[in-house]
Amino acid sequence: MTKIKKAIVTGGAGFIGSHIVDALIKRRIKVAVVDDLSTGQKKNLNPNAKFFQVSIASPQFPQIIKKLKPDVIFHCAAQINVRESVNDPLKDARQNILGTLALAQAAADANVKKIIFSSSGGAMFSDAIKPPYSEKQEAQPVSPYGIAKRAGEMYLDFFHQTHGLPYVALRYANVYGPRQNDKGEAGVIAIFAGRMLKGQPVKINGTGRQTRDFVYVDDVVKANMLAMRKNATGIFHVGTGRQTEIKTIFKKINALTGGLMPQRHNAAQPGEVMRSALDCRKAKQSLAWQPSVKMDEGLKKTVEWFRKQK
Numbered sequence: 001m002t003k004i005k006k007a008i009v010t011g012g013a014g015f016i017g018s019h020i021v022d023a024l025i026k027r028r029i030k031v032a033v034v035d036d037l038s039t040g041q042k043k044n045l046n047p048n049a050k051f052f053q054v055s056i057a058s059p060q061f062p063q064i065i066k067k068l069k070p071d072v073i074f075h076c077a078a079q080i081n082v083r084e085s086v087n088d089p090l091k092d093a094r095q096n097i098l099g100t101l102a103l104a105q106a107a108a109d110a111n112v113k114k115i116i117f118s119s120s121g122g123a124m125f126s127d128a129i130k131p132p133y134s135e136k137q138e139a140q141p142v143s144p145y146g147i148a149k150r151a152g153e154m155y156l157d158f159f160h161q162t163h164g165l166p167y168v169a170l171r172y173a174n175v176y177g178p179r180q181n182d183k184g185e186a187g188v189i190a191i192f193a194g195r196m197l198k199g200q201p202v203k204i205n206g207t208g209r210q211t212r213d214f215v216y217v218d219d220v221v222k223a224n225m226l227a228m229r230k231n232a233t234g235i236f237h238v239g240t241g242r243q244t245e246i247k248t249i250f251k252k253i254n255a256l257t258g259g260l261m262p263q264r265h266n267a268a269q270p271g272e273v274m275r276s277a278l279d280c281r282k283a284k285q286s287l288a289w290q291p292s293v294k295m296d297e298g299l300k301k302t303v304e305w306f307r308k309q310k
């Protein structure tokens with residue numbers, strides 16, 4: 001790919017987006033962040049990035065892309081609450097489908113060289129198939145959030161076919177690390193760490209035997225940087241391929257935070273996927289990406305960061 005000098009990061013005040021911004025600035029790339037601060041925070045913003053407090057669903061957003069003409073756009077902004085997407089699918093679609101479509105159209109008009117889309121692996125598959133899921137398996141999203149991510153991938157593919165606009169859709173597994181919001185409904189590691197450090201009770205949904213594929217945020221940033229540099233286009237899974245039970249996560253974080261929390265359970269969440277993991281061999285082959293942060297190391301860094309927060 002030709003040299004990248006300018007980037008836009010949507011959702012750059014959020015958890016994953018802000019780490020991507022930091023990595024770009026380190027590489028001396030000029031960065032503009034577009035974020036409406038709905039879940040993101042000003043303190044996550046890199047002071048060397050330009051900041052536009054604008055929603056991706058607003059008419060101003062395509063104008064910013066056309067004015068700045070970035071070489072690459074990292075699209076991380078999204079309504080990320082799955083339950084909210086079920087309660088209000090129209091609101092979810094306005095941001096997650098129409099926002100992504102407006103981005104793709106403006107990017108094509110502004111001759112952007114590549115879009116890197118934060119998609120979701122966990123939202124694409126259900127217990128109907130056995131993990132680890134590969135990109136070859138048919139996506140069967142069951143929530144409006146997952147449907148919107150799939151629609152985003154398909155629109156990006158449409159713009160690739162019709163306008164020659166390259167894209168990489170990175171389907172993340174369960175990402176964790178510093179700056180993750182511990183007040184949301186997702187992000188079990190952030191929620192457990194945040195609450196345990198404050199001595200607040202933690203409850204495991206159901207038996208805790210349900211599994212997820214946890215990938216550390218630095219590895220996710222690395223996948224984004226490789227996606228920017230390499231010539232690949234298409235969908236790539238970004239996880240570890242390993243399943244970890246939620247009760248194991250409970251035990252590990254409990255041990256890191258003093259081990260005082262009794263193990264308590266809530267009723268199981270209706271419709272919750274029981275097992276999940278991503279087969280990431282395609283990303284290894286085409287992007288030369290593989291995760292390098294071991295879970296114990298990632299958990300330790302995450303708990304350390306939460307400990308420093310007030």
Ligand SMILES: NC(=O)c1ccc[n+]([C@@H]2O[C@H](COP(=O)([O-])OP(=O)(O)OC[C@H]3O[C@@H](n4cnc5c(N)ncnc54)[C@H](O)[C@@H]3O)[C@@H](O)[C@H]2O)c1
Nearest residue numbers: 011013014015016035036038039040055056077078118175
């Ligand atoms: N965290 C995970 O485990 C995970 C897994 C799969 C996919 N993803 C995807 O990665 C991306 C980043 O997620 P995150 O975990 O960092 O969440 P986050 O909530 O920390 O980040 C999302 C950011 O987008 C901003 N935003 C939301 N709606 C917006 C809008 N309409 N206009 C402008 N900005 C808006 C928020 O203020 C926030 O800063 C999302 O697209 C999410 O769907 C995350």
